[in-house]
Amino acid sequence: MVTKVLCVAEKPSIAKAVANHLAGGQVTVRNVTGNQYLKNYCFHYNFPTWGPCDVNMTSVFGHLQSHDFADQYRYWKSCDPSQLFEARIETSVDESNKPVAKNIETQARYSSILYIWTDCDREGEHIGAEIRDVAVRSNPRLGERGKTVRARFSNIERAHIINAARSPVPLDEAQANAVSSRIELDLRTGASFTRNLTMSLQGMLPQQGDGQKSQVISYGSCQFPTLGFVVERYFRVRNFVPEQFWSIKVMHEKNGIKVNFRWARNHLFDRMVVVVLFERCLAAKKAKVDKVQTKPTSKWKPLPLTTVELQKCGSRFLRMDSHRVMQVAESLYTKGWISYPRTETDQFDRGMNLQALVQKQTQSRTWGQFAQGLMNGGFAQPRDGRNNDKAHPPIHPVNFVEQTALSAEEAKVYEFVARRFLACCSQDAKGSKTEIGISYGPETFNASGLTVLERNYLDVYPYDRWTSSQELPQFRAGEEFEPTEARIQDGKTSPPGYLTEPELIALMDANGIGTDATMAEHINKIKERKYVDTRPRGRRPRQDDNDDEASDYEAPAEHEAEPARGRGRGRGRGRGAAGRGSAAANGRNSGTSGVQEFIPTTLGVALIEGYDNMGFEISLAKPFLRKEMELKMKAICEGRKTRHEVTQETIEQYREVYMRTQQRMQVLKDSVRRYVTNQA
Amino acid sequence: MATAPAEAEVKATVVRYLASKNVPPTQAWLRDFMPSIRLNTPMVALQKTALFRILSTDLTVAVQPPSPNALFPANVASPEVKDRKLNGQITVQVLDIEDIGHSCWSQVENLEAIERGEMTKGREVIRVVDDELNTDQNRTPANNPSISSGPHKLLIQDAKGTKAFAFESEFVTGIGVSQLSIGGKLVLNDALVARGVIMLDRRAVEVLGGKVEAWDKKWRADRKESLKRKAGVTDGAGGGT
Numbered sequence: 001m002v003t004k005v006l007c008v009a010e011k012p013s014i015a016k017a018v019a020n021h022l023a024g025g026q027v028t029v030r031n032v033t034g035n036q037y038l039k040n041y042c043f044h045y046n047f048p049t050w051g052p053c054d055v056n057m058t059s060v061f062g063h064l065q066s067h068d069f070a071d072q073y074r075y076w077k078s079c080d081p082s083q084l085f086e087a088r089i090e091t092s093v094d095e096s097n098k099p100v101a102k103n104i105e106t107q108a109r110y111s112s113i114l115y116i117w118t119d120c121d122r123e124g125e126h127i128g129a130e131i132r133d134v135a136v137r138s139n140p141r142l143g144e145r146g147k148t149v150r151a152r153f154s155n156i157e158r159a160h161i162i163n164a165a166r167s168p169v170p171l172d173e174a175q176a177n178a179v180s181s182r183i184e185l186d187l188r189t190g191a192s193f194t195r196n197l198t199m200s201l202q203g204m205l206p207q208q209g210d211g212q213k214s215q216v217i218s219y220g221s222c223q224f225p226t227l228g229f230v231v232e233r234y235f236r237v238r239n240f241v242p243e244q245f246w247s248i249k250v251m252h253e254k255n256g257i258k259v260n261f262r263w264a265r266n267h268l269f270d271r272m273v274v275v276v277l278f279e280r281c282l283a284a285k286k287a288k289v290d291k292v293q294t295k296p297t298s299k300w301k302p303l304p305l306t307t308v309e310l311q312k313c314g315s316r317f318l319r320m321d322s323h324r325v326m327q328v329a330e331s332l333y334t335k336g337w338i339s340y341p342r343t344e345t346d347q348f349d350r351g352m353n354l355q356a357l358v359q360k361q362t363q364s365r366t367w368g369q370f371a372q373g374l375m376n377g378g379f380a381q382p383r384d385g386r387n388n389d390k391a392h393p394p395i396h397p398v399n400f401v402e403q404t405a406l407s408a409e410e411a412k413v414y415e416f417v418a419r420r421f422l423a424c425c426s427q428d429a430k431g432s433k434t435e436i437g438i439s440y441g442p443e444t445f446n447a448s449g450l451t452v453l454e455r456n457y458l459d460v461y462p463y464d465r466w467t468s469s470q471e472l473p474q475f476r477a478g479e480e481f482e483p484t485e486a487r488i489q490d491g492k493t494s495p496p497g498y499l500t501e502p503e504l505i506a507l508m509d510a511n512g513i514g515t516d517a518t519m520a521e522h523i524n525k526i527k528e529r530k531y532v533d534t535r536p537r538g539r540r541p542r543q544d545d546n547d548d549e550a551s552d553y554e555a556p557a558e559h560e561a562e563p564a565r566g567r568g569r570g571r572g573r574g575r576g577a578a579g580r581g582s583a584a585a586n587g588r589n590s591g592t593s594g595v596q597e598f599i600p601t602t603l604g605v606a607l608i609e610g611y612d613n614m615g616f617e618i619s620l621a622k623p624f625l626r627k628e629m630e631l632k633m634k635a636i637c638e639g640r641k642t643r644h645e646v647t648q649e650t651i652e653q654y655r656e657v658y659m660r661t662q663q664r665m666q667v668l669k670d671s672v673r674r675y676v677t678n679q680a
Numbered sequence: 681m682a683t684a685p686a687e688a689e690v691k692a693t694v695v696r697y698l699a700s701k702n703v704p705p706t707q708a709w710l711r712d713f714m715p716s717i718r719l720n721t722p723m724v725a726l727q728k729t730a731l732f733r734i735l736s737t738d739l740t741v742a743v744q745p746p747s748p749n750a751l752f753p754a755n756v757a758s759p760e761v762k763d764r765k766l767n768g769q770i771t772v773q774v775l776d777i778e779d780i781g782h783s784c785w786s787q788v789e790n791l792e793a794i795e796r797g798e799m800t801k802g803r804e805v806i807r808v809v810d811d812e813l814n815t816d817q818n819r820t821p822a823n824n825p826s827i828s829s830g831p832h833k834l835l836i837q838d839a840k841g842t843k844a845f846a847f848e849s850e851f852v853t854g855i856g857v858s859q860l861s862i863g864g865k866l867v868l869n870d871a872l873v874a875r876g877v878i879m880l881d882r883r884a885v886e887v888l889g890g891k892v893e894a895w896d897k898k899w900r901a902d903r904k905e906s907l908k909r910k911a912g913v914t915d916g917a918g919g920g921t
């Protein structure tokens with residue numbers, strides 16, 4: 001008898017693509033009653049593990065099960081919100097997912113192998129476990145060892161899929177458990193704090209127009225710290241006090257070239273001291289060259305692309321917010337053009353045939369020639385970053401596709417991924433840097449000049465800039481000269497800008513808020529909840545001379561802003577709903593950027609200020625609690641902690657904060673009164 | 681059995697030791713100090729105690745300059761004098777210190793971040809992220825914001841109470857807002873004065889340390905407010921967080 005194998009993918013598009021790769025065109029497609037998007041793809045395939053098989057490939061639409069409190073707790077006023085920390089949670093299949101579950105149950109009955117094809121990450125592992133739970137209900141034998149397996153794959157390219165089909169691995173229970181724990185914690189903490197906040201504060205908020213229901217004030221353990229960053233920056237901008245500083249400028253003209261020397265002290269905030277030092281410079285009359293050094297320098301090519309980087313670059317160079325970029329990348333992945341876009345890995349495995357991937361890009365009319373150059377000897381192994389999630393390679397193009405075959409947004413993201421990949425496989429840009437150091441009285445000054453000798457990766461990666469500076473005239477060590485001009489210049493510190501999306505993502509990443517896969521979602525959430533507004537960053541005045549800008553703040557990289565860009569739509573991880581490219585204006589990627597900045601709403605400010613003013617050791621507006629939770633998820637995945645331990649520990653921490661919040665609710669109310677209702 | 685050395689002998693040894701450290705004590709200080717010690721304590725320990733105590737006392741009360749050369753000239757702070765050298769060694773104490781390499785407001789922000797507990801281990805909030813996109817290999821990592829990197833401007837005072845500003849013209853170990861306390865002692869060595877500002881480089885200054893507890897405590901308590909004032913914050917503006 002022929003073995004029957006039931007394959008289940010995470011979404012219909014993946015089921016379809018995998019079925020076609022495996023079947024080589026010989027596929028029978030059957031509809032499933034109850035859901036027009038759900039199909040069963042039937043074909044024959046010879047698995048090395050099980051021999052010739054009848055295969056039925058189907059899918060789910062992301063998570064199959066939902067979790068909610070038992071009836072007696074479900075309604076807002078049915079219990080004290082603090083009871084939700086221990087209330088019984090029921091797991092069920094939603095109405096919309098019932099046909100999907102029924103299909104799996106029916107198909108599982110006749111199958112001896114369950115083959116899971118969900119995305120290879122934590123959520124995917126958990127969805128795989130849900131699928132198995134449903135299948136085992138109708139066919140308990142699938143619960144036996146070796147009867148449920150999963151495919152390990154990171155892109156939808158044919159050879160890769162066939163290879164994955166031939167090497168099944170067990171489901172990773174630890175990862176599935178971590179997600180179970182996360183789901184439970186999010187539900188309990190989210191529901192208890194949200195109900196408490198809403199019931200305590202709702203009456204104080206202005207009713208929304210048209211007799212709509214009053215606003216829900218939601219709490220999420222990632223949302224609040226994310227909002228916290230936005231609010232913190234907002235206050236830094238608002239409270240900023242400009243201060244005057246003074247600097248000594250030295251210019252010397254030689255061979256018709258005016259060389260500006262930078263003061264080694266940059267600038268000081270004390271006029272008297274600067275004047276005293278300046279007088280001593282002048283008294284010395286002559287400056288002496290201490291050092292002339294010319295040495296090779298290089299601008300490093302970028303690291304292999306991770307999700308966080310893709311999101312940051314998306315906001316910065318592609319005028320898409322992180323949420324939208326991820327949707328588009330997801331769609332490119334589903335179509336088999338790029339690898340799995342959720343990865344922390346920034347190093348390519350040594351065994352990967354990168355040149356074969358470069359070869360595919362030689363077809364491009366825009367960057368094909370560059371790729372050809374790499375094939376003709378220009379190839380260099382990419383740099384290794386520090387992260388490896390051991391699940392997926394860095395994001396890279398797996399196949400070549402014409403820009404015209406893609407939507408405008410897809411084309412932009414694909415171009416970025418392809419160019420980034422080729423840049424990684426190219427050489428660092430090379431240059432030569434000359435530094436001249438002089439002493440003038442008691443003070444030292446420097447001038448430097450850069451000559452770019454080989455652009456290398458810069459030719460394919462217009463998002464980076466590195467250009468030659470003005471050429472310096474010859475100076476000799478020991479040479480003395482009387483500077484053409486020396487003067488004191490003053491300037492003022494300028495405020496930092498409001499937080500931009502790339503900055504916010506970087507802060508979330510550095511502080512352990514969310515995973516690379518969920519950050520965009522949390523950012524989207526605080527917009528949806530009207531805790532923040534976004535607007536395109538306006539043009540900021542630039543001074544002629546960079547030295548005059550305050551060094552107190554890290555100036556963001558972008559130089560100018562562009563008008564509004566498309567907003568991401570949709571929720572969740574975009575599972576099941578492939579991103580549709582909307583026809584947005586498609587500008588050339590010139591390296592300049594438009595980027596959105598976040599400004600908190602009055603409600604956003606009130607919430608964060610309120611929590612901060614409660615003066616707890618552990619503020620919900622700060623990242624610590626959530627960071628700890630993310631670390632514990634990792635511990636579950638690595639087998640260092642059990643799901644139960646983590647859930648208990650974390651619940652206790654949040655319960656304590658809840659109790660104290662309850663005691664000091666007046667502080668939060670005062671804050672809302674102060675910022676929202678203006679009755680201070 | 682060794683008998684305890686005579687008080688006069690102990691006193692002479694202590695005075696010699698303190699003088700060798702450039703803090704020769706006044707009679708008044710000795711009158712306070714001597715009754716507080718046990719004469720049979722080992723001499724080395726006594727010397728250390730004496731030094732610690734005198735460094736914790738107001739210089740103008742505790743130290744007797746050995747000669748007028750160990751004091752500032754009366755017009756030391758005069759901007760009329762273009763430059764001059766203060767020959768020999770002069771012991772001074774610190775009355776104020778500020779980091780003039782950074783704006784007052786950025787220092788206020790750092791203090792507030794510390795108040796919020798963001799520098800406490802396990803509670804850190806990372807506020808500055810080095811961006812891969814902007815990083816080239818020549819960049820240096822950001823400093824720890826709780827350590828002032830200067831350069832610093834100090835207000836110092838000699839044993840007779842004459843005050844002058846000093847500028848840390850090159851990095852000197854031990855000079856910093858968190859390393860140096862108010863009332864801490866320095867020894868100047870052939871220091872240069874330009875327009876009334878004493879130049880402190882590594883050759884011209886030795887940091888003895890110490891602090892006058894009450895002064896230091898008050899100075900630290902007032903620091904945020906005084907930085908705000910210097911930044912030009914008027915009442916009601918700024919610092920709302």
